[in-house]
Amino acid sequence: MGHARSYNVYYQSIRKDKLNQIFHNTKQLLLRIELLTNTNEHIPRNGNSKERRKYEQNIVSWMEDSVASTCASCCKSFGLSRRKHHCRLHGSVICNQCSQFLSFSIARCIIDSNISSTSTTNSLAIQQLINLKSVTLSTIINDESNEDYLRICMSCAQCLHNYHHQMCFKNIPKDEIFHHYEKIVQAQNEYNHFHPTYLAIIDSLLSGDTKYQIVDAQRAYRQLNVHYDKIDSISKHIAALADKCLNINENDTTSKNRYATICRNIRTYSVQVLQNFSISTKRIPSEDDIKKAQDEKKRLDNERMTRTILTIPGINLNSLEISEKLEPFIQQYHQVTQFLEQAKSAGRDDEVRLLESNLKELAQAMSIIHQN
Template structure:
């Protein structure tokens, strides 16, 4: 081979000087193109066979060595189970360490909050002196570098003190806490407002990075405590409407029983109006339960899906069993028939009641509702100035207010008062001739 010629590698034909890439292609080429070179073909086959045997031999040796090295792992019988030895729980020790760390962080944060509250109350030309009296400042005579960034203090880089902890820092490592943000941090703790502080909203407090992180962490905790999940808000609203509609259902049943028994305590139109209100509340409750069931679930809380579905299922059963099964209001004809059947007994009871001294009842306020003062115009000169007439006008005004507020029990009590006043007034007119 000449000097400087390129060296070829691979399964190369010694006659054609071509690379056939695989030994089978090289043998096929020799048999087809160079059959006269039998000696050379024989030598190539011998070389290929020796190489193949050597490779297979090495693979067999490696496999045998691997089996011998791992024979104990693969072929030994499993050892019998051992008894559990003595053990020691470190849970209490871990809780103590964690409690000490949390207590230390909590105590430090509380101290910062107290100092911040006091600093917000400092004002006047000697404010800096007041701040040093509230928080002891670290002596900087022996401090040559900033503890945070290790920059040297000089004429251009002065020392500054944190107003909350008194530590030393440079200008680049200090932060200015605005007063309005400080108000929001302190006010929820001490139940104070901005008016309790004398500083301006444009004022600031210089603090270090450590104190800033402690205050921000406390503020994040406060925000997280105030925020409620959407599903919690929806469920609270659902329960509020459910309690309200339950009181309506109880009143509806009471009014229905009164009307179907022939009593005149309640009016049919009030019963129909109350049923419409219950239907609207049932629709609101059903919509809220659907929203709760469709709320996205946190992957870390797989049982939340079951809770949401149970809320939806229980709400549907409540609407179906208690709201949709309410009896239909009776017709006016049915009520008249019932009252006609009981007319004799009612007439006798009315005679007994008319013979007694009337007793004017007051409005039964059991749920915190009371009517507004009635603005009644004075009677004209031609109109009767009987005090009973004025009382009846006042009671009618109260009845209108109670009906608008859907206070049907108060309406019934006022209607009874009005009937008594009317009976008394008629007896007076009859006695006067």
């Protein structure tokens, strides 16, 4: 107990440090963006001019080109085909492929996302930030219509994305949704956990095995259905919450829309999960199919038995029916024959000799029972 507690305290202190660090880093990035995207007329805007570069380096000191032989992001070596560039937000040297281009307008709305924004196009634009494919520098500079960009590295982009994401959901009451969502995940886990057992019962029935009965399959199916229905009903309940938007400020349409989107996404996700369940869950076979499988298995067993009998010295199949007393011996004889095959092919000579003498004893025993 004491151990667990002290470990917990240790973990919490690390977590707190980590969160503080992230908070500090993010605040620093936002401040830098604020300065770098300032469109005051006295500030040079051309991404390539000497004045602009000087302005940028005043805000963020750049790593020396000579110090970096590999890209800070992908670790590939620089050369003629891989030129050096700088992340404008923290000065590291990166290659063009690892560069993200943050437009001034997106940058501004990330800074402003703390203030509740009502524009949905803004959040769409930011959504694109993280999906943004690196655009070659030339297309940005040559295209007159293109607005100003900041070249940034992947980790800075990720940091901004996380920050924006947090801000987007700041005003949304998540507790109720998450409480229900957890129940869905739990039901999903229980379904997945029990699913193999159900499949094993079905496979056993279809193989003609008599280990399980059809009622076992029906019981297992009902058990799976409990979880299935739970996922279905809870996710419907969440979807219905979408239109209610409990505890959100009446005028905060952005938060309302996001809340509704989360609710509907959970329902969509759940429907997909249920569809997958339906596809992967075999039906219970009919009594007829099970009977057919059992008959087929019996036929194959008999065939195998006959083949085995033919190899046993001293037993004559033609003379009379094989008595029930002999059956277990023949099964055993067949098994030992198989072990013998394996031992022979693996070259285990001692085992081969032992199994051969077992077979002889079995044959003698059977011969005596057969004659009586």
